[in-house]
Amino acid sequence: MLSHSLQYLVFVIAVFALYWAVHRQYWARMAVLLVASTYFYAVFTPFPLLIFLVGVTVDHLLVKGMARVRSQGARKALVTLSVVSNLGLLAGFKYLELLRQTAVSLLAPLGVEVRTEPFSLLLPVGLSFYVFQAISYTVDVYRGKASAEHSFFEHLLYMLFFPRVVSGPIVRASELMAHFREVPSLTAEQGGHALFRIAVGLVKKLVIADVLGSGIVDPVFGAPEKYASAECIVAAVAYTFELYYDFSGYSDIAIGVAALFGFKFPENFNRPYLAKNIGEFWNRWHMSLSTWLRDYLYRPLGGNRVSKPRVLFNLMTVMVLGGLWHGADWRFAVWGAVHGVALGISRCWEWWVGKPESPGIPRVAVGMLATFTIVVLTRVVFRAADMTHAGEFYARMMAGVPGIANVSPLVWGMLAAAVFFHAVPMKLYTVSSELFVRMPVPVRAVALVLLGLGIRHLSAVETRPYVYLQF
Known part of the structure; x- marks a missing residue:
């Protein structure tokens, strides 16, 4: 169920x-x-x-x-x-x-x-x-x-x-x-916010994540040799957003349902693809796992209280084990190790030049682009069936084969929606939730019914399980 x-x-x-x-x-x-x-x-x-x-x-x-x-x-x-x-x-x-x-x-x-x-x-x-x-x-x-x-x-x-x-x-x-x-206790206002949170989660999962998954990610990752290089790159970016909207959608539903019973769950995501460095990314992505690894593994190993070489060792250990937590396959360890290396380089850079108090816009933009690129490229290992398949996918991405005809307008539209809704300030969601709560109950009911019909029209025909269900 x-x-x-x-x-x-x-x-x-x-x-x-x-x-x-x-x-x-x-x-x-x-x-x-x-x-x-x-x-x-x-x-x-x-x-x-x-x-x-x-x-x-x-x-x-x-x-x-x-x-x-x-x-x-x-x-x-x-x-x-x-x-x-x-x-x-x-x-x-x-x-x-x-x-x-x-x-x-x-x-x-x-x-x-x-x-x-x-x-x-x-x-x-x-x-x-x-x-x-x-x-x-x-x-x-x-x-x-x-x-x-x-x-x-x-x-x-x-x-x-x-x-x-x-x-x-x-x-x-x-x-x-x-x-x-x-x-x-549960007030009408709290119940309204919970329903809005559940609705947002359903849209994330059934509309954005599932359309990206069935429309471009599954076919391209299934047979990358049949697609052009640009199409493989689009598929890698699409999978990066599919994974976010799939898992954050599940988290939204879990948080909303728990709220309906009077319980407050912790937030699990904070617009991770806007991170300016890989360390900030992990503070924004799957936060309940990141904080668990910090509190129950990284700090017991010594955390930041030990020598700098030991700090780098601790970071690598946590990321490799965190990678293996995602699946019983050495490719997850490789994925974690790459993130561990990236975290180590980022930490060494901070030790060398220090943390800027107010980095300029060019530096922020470069940091965000570099971080997102690392995330997208490592997602290939995360999504591929094995390391051989990942190597074939990387080779196809860099082969320079022209063409992008297999990316449908619907996929382009969902990618644009994924970028937009990820980048907008969180205040937009807060204001939207407040407006939903203030609607009369019949209007809210109609809005939810229309949302359900829209989801049914746009989402994939088959029911796709959550990506993290396998973990």
Whole structure:
């Protein structure tokens, strides 16, 4: 049940009605959300629910143990066990096959016997987001930034809350679980803003992202040798915008749906393609992941508090591991490593010349263009089936084959819309949301119906899953 489907809309309406009918009773509203979240995930695939149930049980016992023991060494042992068990879960389901394939490639030619049969383990949907959120809670309890007094059912709902369970954003305990015992409230104005946010997410996903994906990205990346060089470049740029509008659209829907139940999720994107350098890009892109990597990996490695060579090592380590988080394929590690090198160069430049307090327009423009170019070129590795296919795509881009006839007017229009709506000030969205809220309810209803009809007319016929669903 994808969150841009009609089934999801009906599901949310039903849960919304039940939730607010009993919202003053703690156990009743908790039961509504927990049953709804379990059902939502089971529609995708029920078996991983057992894995998640075991994982939450283990983490909950470890959290309670940290609250009861006074020895710092014992608390450290418990949080380490939690981190290791969660990473072990991720490694077993997501990376075991990659390790087997790598071992076969490296050791089989040397005569070392290696298992040749695939493990064929089914990757649970949303496992990567689950693991990172699980680690954030237990580590925050260890650091004293989160309470260990939550019940098992609160812990379970925190991990399975349906608006974010499939593809994030990664939500800290202080942003969700800490509010479970508060009696929720929802004003008409807050509900209107939530509906507007959901509508924006649907347009991003179903109109801009899906049209770019089906209109140019999929066919060109599927057979780059059939297309001209300029068409390959357009496809790479289009995929860069498809990925943004696809994932930020999902995040908008998740944030809007959570708001309908009285919860505030963190923002996940801040117009990343306007970044003036690669470091700023990562502060604007998938912010819940970037801040997680900063707080739970980069800073524990020493962050900026160590020598300059060690800082560069830390940046590279974080980006390579962050790349592998996206998929069990060494091309993601390559993608992360390139970003790590770019971050290292950017950091060295700052050490050498310092940060300008007010850079001029030419410098800003050059920085934005260079950053966007790096992002587009590395997206090819991200999108290609493998490194060989990525190399073929790069070769076709640089081959100088003329022609651009395969880029349709609709694709050009969507690219223009993608650039425009990405570049406009955020105030435009705020003002638009305010205007929507101030409309009479019948006018709002008509506007949403017309929006739905327009989406149906412009979007792709087939239902395309979210790109980040695979992660």
